[in-house]
Amino acid sequence: MITTSATVDYGFLREIVGRLSQNVLDPSRDYLFETRLTRLLRNEGMTQLEELVEHLRIRKNPSLERAIAEAMTINETSFFRDGRPFELLRTELLPALMEARRLTRTLRFWSAACSTGQEGYSLAMLMRENFPSLTSWNIRIEGTDIRNEVVERARHGLYHRIEMNRGLPARNVVRYFDHVGEDWVAKPELRQLCNFRQANLCQPPLPFHERFDVIFLRNVMLYFSQETRRTLMAGIHKLLASDGILFLGSAEQPSDPSLWNAILAGATCHFRPRSLP
Ligand SMILES: C[S@@+](CC[C@H](N)C(=O)[O-])C[C@H]1O[C@@H](n2cnc3c(N)ncnc32)[C@H](O)[C@@H]1O
Structure with a gap:
């Protein structure tokens, strides 16, 4: 002990x-x-x-x-973690977003607190696997985390066998990763969709200006004080498109519910920004 x-x-x-x-x-x-x-x-x-x-x-x-x-950060993550948000994106939310963005043909995702990058690569695989027409779109998946070491790993897309066994369907392993010794590395096809960099979510300003269509902010707010959560969520609200989608961790809630509509669908909850008066 x-x-x-x-x-x-x-x-x-x-x-x-x-x-x-x-x-x-x-x-x-x-x-x-x-x-x-x-x-x-x-x-x-x-x-x-x-x-x-x-x-x-x-x-x-x-x-x-x-x-x-x-x-001292806790970097626990896995591919397709808590599968339901990904399934809901596949069945409902992404088709609707693609229709809404059919003229600009651009989609922006942010995996905020991305740890070693599995969330971002899961989004990339979801799109490659289910929406071939998106190959000709401008797709950006941004991943940020405060810990440089995990960001570096995310950038390399290098995963140990144990990490590969957590949440990744077997067919995706050979389709999207190359075997390197004991490890697997994400193929360029995935890596070119993703961009990882170090950023502290609690040190304003947030690291982007352009709005996102989908933000994953999962399993990180639980480490913050109420005040920090409130400030962060106000910043996230500004960075989400008016018809954008926010996913939080299954145990997390927006600190200021007046800014968000909570929507229950696909046995999970996602959030849409309310427009400010
Ligand atoms: C438990 S992991 C969650 C990873 C992923 N979002 C998921 O749900 O699987 C929490 C991550 O938040 C990051 N983190 C903690 N405090 C942060 C901060 N102030 N700014 C940015 N990232 C932070 C940690 O480094 C860690 O990688």
Whole structure:
């Protein structure tokens, strides 16, 4: 069992994480610092969290603070996670959006808090697999995450066998990925639809100006305070097309319901922006 140490000032570390990523860590989970910061300590030539705290008390080190905040993020994700949003896009929402965008032939997606990119690549596969006519459209799938390490992995589209076994239909494996040793790498056909970059959702302004047709903002707001969620959702509202679609995680709700219409369909819930008076 991993325990906490009585001599480590976890509050000091929690403050760094809260300030840089707005992730609110509960003291009951302080033991996570012990496991998540092991590699960072080694890279810094340290063995104990006490040394890290002491080091940061004595001299400012913004890049080390950022590395701590990034290392403490939870990057759990999988292909076609919670399948229902993808199924609803396939059966109803994408056909309707394609009809609405038939003149511009442009569709923009944002996987906000994309982690290692499976959400973005799932969208790319969904379109390639079911809507061949979109090959001649201008399709952009943007993926952003605060953690540089996961963004790099998303960019390379490189996945271990275990990740491939989570949520990916067998036929998609050989159709959309190439085998590289123990791993699989997304084919250029998928990678060219996706663009991944590092961005903090809680550090205004949000990293885009152009509006999106579909935004996935799933399983990240649960780490934020109410106030942070409210600010973020107001920004997301501005970045979604007036007939655009927002998916949140199945346990998440918009903090300001007056901005959104919640729509139950396909055994899942999605959100449409209400127009502001
Ligand atoms: C649990 S994963 C969810 C991944 C994906 N959206 C999904 O539902 O499968 C949460 C992700 O949010 C990212 N994250 C946490 N705080 C963030 C912030 N302030 N800005 C951007 N991304 C953040 C983490 O790095 C992590 O990759």
